[in-house]
Amino acid sequence: MHALLNVAVMAARSAGNILIRKMVNLDKLKVEQKGQNDFVSDADLAAERAVIKTIQRHYPDHAILAEESGAQGESDTVWIIDPLDGTTNYLHGFPVFCVSIAVQHKGRVEHAVVYDPLRQELFTATRGTGAHLDSRRIRVSGLKILGRALIGTGFPFREGGAELSPYMDMLIKVIRHSSGVRRPGAAALDLCYVAAGRLDAFWETGLAPWDLAAGGLIIREAGGLLSGLDGSENFLDTGHVLCGTPRIYRALAKLCAKEIKAIVRQ
Ligand code: IPD
Ligand code: CA
Numbered sequence: 001m002h003a004l005l006n007v008a009v010m011a012a013r014s015a016g017n018i019l020i021r022k023m024v025n026l027d028k029l030k031v032e033q034k035g036q037n038d039f040v041s042d043a044d045l046a047a048e049r050a051v052i053k054t055i056q057r058h059y060p061d062h063a064i065l066a067e068e069s070g071a072q073g074e075s076d077t078v079w080i081i082d083p084l085d086g087t088t089n090y091l092h093g094f095p096v097f098c099v100s101i102a103v104q105h106k107g108r109v110e111h112a113v114v115y116d117p118l119r120q121e122l123f124t125a126t127r128g129t130g131a132h133l134d135s136r137r138i139r140v141s142g143l144k145i146l147g148r149a150l151i152g153t154g155f156p157f158r159e160g161g162a163e164l165s166p167y168m169d170m171l172i173k174v175i176r177h178s179s180g181v182r183r184p185g186a187a188a189l190d191l192c193y194v195a196a197g198r199l200d201a202f203w204e205t206g207l208a209p210w211d212l213a214a215g216g217l218i219i220r221e222a223g224g225l226l227s228g229l230d231g232s233e234n235f236l237d238t239g240h241v242l243c244g245t246p247r248i249y250r251a252l253a254k255l256c257a258k259e260i261k262a263i264v265r266q
Pocket of ligand 2: 044067082083084085086087
């Protein structure tokens with residue numbers, strides 16, 4: 001395992017252990033609201049501190065972009081961190097959340113870790129060497145027929161009223177043409193489930209770079225296609241993403257071309 005990936009794994013495991021410990025006393029957690037339907041708790045903050053401490057012990061000169069504390073340092077190498085992806089789930093004791101860490105070098109993600117501390121599942125990838133779940137190599141599913149596909153998504157929960165409508169049009173179409181749609185609630189894990197063949201495709205809008213950076217590499221290394229909703233490469237900036245097995249990705253892009261145009265135009 002590459003030295004950088006090894007440190008990312010150590011950091012993710014230490015954050016995961018904190019999340020599990022703090023979950024025992026959920027009602028004692030201090031929670032603040034950052035925005036509409038957007039929360040941060042002591043657990044997010046403690047997990048993020050643990051990740052940053054581990055990274056800085058090994059690579060004090062690297063830069064960091066973390067969900068709760070923002071950007072620090074200047075370097076060609078940037079660690080992109082979500083210490084708790086799925087905060088809303090976590091705060092309700094809904095058992096779907098993870099830690100997500102990506103290592104970006106000169107603008108390209110080179111290493112990725114997504115850790116689910118409840119199931120103790122560790123998804124990893126290093127660019128050019130494939131994706132793994134624990135020590136097992138993973139690949140996207142071989143499914144070719146949209147009508148048999150299980151599709152993941154995330155609802156645009158921060159937006160209200162009119163902005164919801166093009167998303168809902170797309171959702172209705174996908175429900176009608178697939179075998180089912182799931183909204184688990186932790187985007188980084190959703191991406192890994194596509195990589196592992198548990199979902200055949202996934203789309204969401206309004207995501208942040210820390211939700212997407214690690215899972216994005218893991219999908220591509222697992223043989224999946226991933227882009228902005230409109231096929232663009234700048235999904236880390238726009239936060240709109242579509243990914244899946246090559247066939248299902250293309251089928252969804254074609255089926256929902258009109259709705260996607262309306263979403264992207266907003
Ligand atoms: C959220 C989760 C959720 C997605 C949101 C994200 P957070 O991340 O990934 O599934 O729908 O858009 O913000 O806030 O829990 O780290
Ligand atoms: Ca988070």
